[in-house]
Amino acid sequence: DIQLTQSPSFLSASVGDRVTITCRASQGIDKFLAWYHQKPGKAPKLLIYETSTLQSGVPSRFSGSGSGTEFTLTISSLQPEDFATYYCQQVKSYPHHFGQGTKLEI
Amino acid sequence: EVQLVESGGGVIQPGGSLRLSCAASGFTVSSNYMSWFRQAPGKGLEWVSNIYTSGDTHYADSVKGRFTTSRDISKNTLSLQMNSLRAEDTAVYYCVTLKTSGTWRYEYWGQGTLVTVSS
Numbered sequence: 477d478i479q480l481t482q483s484p485s486f487l488s489a490s491v492g493d494r495v496t497i498t499c500r501a502s503q504g505i506d507k508f509l510a511w512y513h514q515k516p517g518k519a520p521k522l523l524i525y526e527t528s529t530l531q532s533g534v535p536s537r538f539s540g541s542g543s544g545t546e547f548t549l550t551i552s553s554l555q556p557e558d559f560a561t562y563y564c565q566q567v568k569s570y571p572h573h574f575g576q577g578t579k580l581e582i
Numbered sequence: 583e584v585q586l587v588e589s590g591g592g593v594i595q596p597g598g599s600l601r602l603s604c605a606a607s608g609f610t611v612s613s614n615y616m617s618w619f620r621q622a623p624g625k626g627l628e629w630v631s632n633i634y635t636s637g638d639t640h641y642a643d644s645v646k647g648r649f650t651t652s653r654d655i656s657k658n659t660l661s662l663q664m665n666s667l668r669a670e671d672t673a674v675y676y677c678v679t680l681k682t683s684g685t686w687r688y689e690y691w692g693q694g695t696l697v698t699v700s701s
Contacts (some may be wrong), residue, residue, distance in 0.1 A: 510687055512627075518677055518690035520627060526685035543618040563627055567686045571642050 482575035497578045499547045499564035508568040511549045513560040584608040584690045586677045591695030604660040604677030615680035622675035667699045
């Protein structure tokens with residue numbers, strides 16, 4: 477199975493900050509990586525797929541990059557609604573595991 | 583507008599069975615790849631199963647042989663039959679659409695239904 481490790485697990489930031497979350501895969505997954513965020517009590521929401529393609533309706537302050545085994549999600553200027561838990565997920569091969577999550581707090 | 587509404591969750595004893603349903607609107611379940619995910623309380627996300635338009639299915643090792651995903655074309659619903667339930671199956675279960683044009687992506691998520699396995 478392909479394992480994903482996110483860093484950091486917790487991140488404190490302020491509105492307007494630029495933040496980056498990293499996701500490392502245990503083996504190469506080309507560009508088959510997606511990012512989600514999830515707010516307490518809500519379903520996850522797809523933000524980015526294929527490493528860097530923004531899902532329809534997602535603000536342009538979100539961006540993704542990387543390939544192979546190292547990937548990043550960047551939020552260029554944090555907004556109040558961005559405080560949530562962020563997950564990466566690989567869709568290269570089954571099982572489609574997620575990273576352990578990064579909780580982004582004010 | 584795509585909508586997914588899960589139902590069927592509840593409290594069940596270990597070893598018991600439960601069937602979850604996902605009512606879809608805005609699209610046809612049988613014409614799309616569909617998935618189930620789950621999230622244990624306070625934990626991360628776990629992929630459970632996929633069903634293809636062909637009817638082929640794939641399962642996580644943790645549920646293989648115990649869970650079965652199926653579709654009801656007449657009702658436009660997705661189902662998850664869960665047998666031999668264990669305490670570690672306690673989770674919120676989400677029904678999700680899987681878009682496969684281009685790179686696969688899990689696009690639309692239902693609100694989830696809570697399954698609690700406890701004596």
